[in-house]
Amino acid sequence: MLKAVPADAVFTAAARVDLAKTYAQIKATAIAVAGDDGKKAFADLEDAAAGFGVPVNNLLDPLGDQWVLYEAASTGGILFTGVTLVVDVKDPDKFGRTIAALQRLLTAQFGPDNGAGAGGL
Numbered sequence: 001m002l003k004a005v006p007a008d009a010v011f012t013a014a015a016r017v018d019l020a021k022t023y024a025q026i027k028a029t030a031i032a033v034a035g036d037d038g039k040k041a042f043a044d045l046e047d048a049a050a051g052f053g054v055p056v057n058n059l060l061d062p063l064g065d066q067w068v069l070y071e072a073a074s075t076g077g078i079l080f081t082g083v084t085l086v087v088d089v090k091d092p093d094k095f096g097r098t099i100a101a102l103q104r105l106l107t108a109q110f111g112p113d114n115g116a117g118a119g120g121l
Contacts, residue, residue: 064088
């Protein structure tokens, strides 16, 4: 994954994190500690995400465990304008569908009919 970082990078950070497993562990811990309150909190979160058309598992499951964050002049880097996040994707088709759902959600929320058209933001 570090091969993705351009030679002119100002900073680079890399990590191995499986977000789906991390989420499952946080959820299990919250339920073990908080009991029914923890279970309800995660159920509410997951229901809200599913209601927006982006179930939590659909967002996290296709992502791999290798992450690289960098900023480089060649990617527009001046004070975080060129920050780039690279992650391997285990299931490109599922991830593509999730990104399409996110795009539809954002378009519905911030599209031209909602005041975020040309110059709206």
